[in-house]
Amino acid sequence: MKKKTIKLIFAAMAVTALWSGCKKDKDLVPVPQPVVNEPEVFTTMKLKFVDSSNVSNIKYATFRDPDADGGGGYDIFDTIKLAPNKTWITTILLLNEIASPIDTVSNEVLEEGVDHLFCFTPTGSSATVKRTDIDANGRQIGLQSKWRTSTLGNGTMQVELRHQPGVKDGTCSPGVTDISINFITKIQ
């Protein structure tokens, strides 16, 4: 009986020793391997404004932070320039330009619309925004919106993407910020 237990203990130790000794040293490869799972990031927001009274009148504004969470800042940060007293049909395009090919992340935001909400906060001469698209639960998303401009002048428009998994209630407060850009606006 005793002998059996002793044998058992030895066998168990031999097995663990073998098992534990078999892990490979990955670091023996000196050069970093191509990044396998570069996490999903947003690098770029493109706003497209179509004049509702004249569909050939199209304006764009872009913000690009090409290394995303890296330490470099933005390399493109446009001012939104729109004519006054018009309604602009606005579409937001989000890109991950680190991925190759470039990933259109806004498609995924649309797919998971129930967890996302765009918030627009104007100051000064800017625009008033109405979201025009809805998610599966009938709540607004904001990838599509209508911007109404009025008086001439300068102001700002903060465009925020709130990630609200399981807590989306139609308001901006729940969740965390995925994107926050404070565009300068010129109504001219």
Place this chain on the structure above:
Amino acid sequence: MNKFFLYISIFFISTLAIHAQSDTCKNSLYGKIIDEHDRKPLEFASVYIVELAKGAVSDNKGRYKIEDICNGIYTVKISHIGCESLQSKIIVKGKTNQNFYPEHHAEILKDIEITAQKLVEQTTQTKNDVSEEKLNQSKGQSLGESLKSITGVNSLNTGNSISKPIIHGMHSNRILILNNGVRQEGQQWGVEHAPEIDPFTANKLSVIKGANSVRYGSDAIAGVVIVESKPLRDSAGINGEVNLVGMTNGKAGTASAYLEGNFNRLKAFSWRVQGTLKQTGTVSAPNYILVNTGLRESNFSYTLGWKKKKYGAEIFYSQFNTTLGIFGASHIGNITDLNTAFKSPVPLETGPFTYKIGRPYQNIEHELFKAKMYIVTGVKGKLSVTYARQYNLRNEYDKHKPLNDSLAALNKPELQFELTTHSADIIWEHNQVKHFTGSIGFSGLTQGNTYEGRALIPNFRNYNGGIFWIERWRRNKFELEAGIRYDYKRLQVYKYQYVSYATYQLVTPVHTFENVSGNVGAIYKPGSNINLAFNLGTAWRAPSVSELYSYGLHHGAAAIEYGDNTLKSERTYNGIFTLRYTPSKRITIEVSPYLHYVNNFIYRQPATVPVVTIRGAFPAFYYKQTDATLKGCDFYLNYKFTNSIELTGKASILRAWNNTENNWLIMMPSDRYESEITYRFKNYKKLNSSYLSASVLYVTKQWRVPANSDFVAPPSEYYTFNIHGSCSIKIKNQNIELGVSVFNLLNKTYRDYLDRFRYFTDAMGRNITFRIKVPFNINLKSK
């Protein structure tokens, strides 16, 4: 009086031995007498063979030898003052080695400790142990928490589950952790990276304060944490221990056990297997539940030893696995979110209790394999060679999984590091030659790091080499120690550097560092009740990869950090003076003032202009160097009013100054005061070692911080009350230990300056822990 009896018995036994000389047999029985509890050798223990009426007394190393006996089975009786006499059947065949492990009576144990202490090597550096009582009280908690009972030692926390030790205000890469004689190599630079060590593998935790680079290698500029396992059994038999711990806060459970043995047939071989399982659910602050603070841990280790008189070898393997949730409301998108979180009186996310761990979380694995060999080189000394391999895998998962379904299905970590370290040490220790003892050694290390996912620190390969020499001179009341070490370090970095839009270039810079460290120390014992130790040391630390190459958003800290690849090594000069004074048997006073002057101290300096990213604005921090002065004092007082009531007081005070900026240093512990009153009960029937203690901890507000350097002002001062109680019940010669502790008795709400979650939440509320320790012995029948 006791000594008198001892001498009488020595005389008596030796006379008997002479009388029995007529026996013609020439065999012998020899071995060691070792204290069953702390494995220290016992002097003046008598070993007596009943059948032959023959015996011997152990020397100051616990050794005994009975010569001129015949082969056969004998009844051997072992007695020692303060020990219950032990009797066992022993087979003598030729020259037979047999060790004995008598057990001390707890009440007398205290007297014995004084004699036993003399056998322990004292270094001139300030070394403090976590007492056995405190170690037991902290069972089930992390390593960082277990060390806090030492004055001058603190912890840097990220909530309840991540705790890093701080010595004299310094942490992470400025502290060395020595796990079973091997330098712990994990991703130590991160403040949210706790040491990957199961405290249950240790039967002793100690901290050496001050620069200790000479013996253990560079980086140990603030001190060394030593985690030691119990020595293996060296006589036949199997024994083990089961520990169970339950905690009310987080409904946590921990089970840990070990089994160790040595067989009659193969005396040289000893073994031990050990394992721990731990699970914690979401913990609560006094007023709310902290979402996603659960933790799971599973660890195991084994040790195999082969011990002969002239040589020996040991293999140790341990694996540490943990999955721990990061408090949900602490993960924020940008600085606006952070400000919203600060202003909210209740964390932005709360929820029900659960054992489930959701995003964000960390998953960490650490493996240590160690092989050690030693050989006695004649009478002159001992040569030992140690090889170790460590593998550290760290996976960090962000709060939200990828939007892309196919990416999300892979469930890969957003951040992964793999660090593999190989190290070797060769040390030759020489025995005493004309009052001198010493050691000389060489150590080498190579380390490789690879990452996947977000690039926070680059890939690198690291080569270190060092050589040291330490000599100690001892005579009567004086002891002097001096040591010198040279280290060389080569760091090869592989990094994709951002050049312009969508263009990254592989850069492979090489950094080399070389430096000398040294220390001199002295101990002076003018009387038996006074002990003065003084140590002067200088040590250095090469900048870590994160300090050199951080470039980007640190998600946990909501800050953009910029490393500086021109950083130079830090160098520290420090002095520590320790006075231990025992004016009477009832009073012990220890005062230990210290001064660290750190040249090129690396710290993060906030920039005035925030960085605008697509996520919004973030504060930027640059790694800078300055000259810093850290000075302070640790106090300890123990006063035994009577045999049953004792009072312990502790205080640690620290002032840390940035000399270049002429300002305070950020993230330094504030002053702490603790006092504890203990009542020890008299033994009653089978109950022994019973005590009840109450303690109060007072932590002052840290107002010594540079202005506008932090997101929110440091939290206010706080008090916490704790209660501990324990007793042992003797059942079948084994002491079963039961304990209960109540942490934060009054369920007070408070925030600690050194807890990174203080921005978001109150600290943990009341926590009652119950623990039971069951040792057991399996006697192998001799045939």
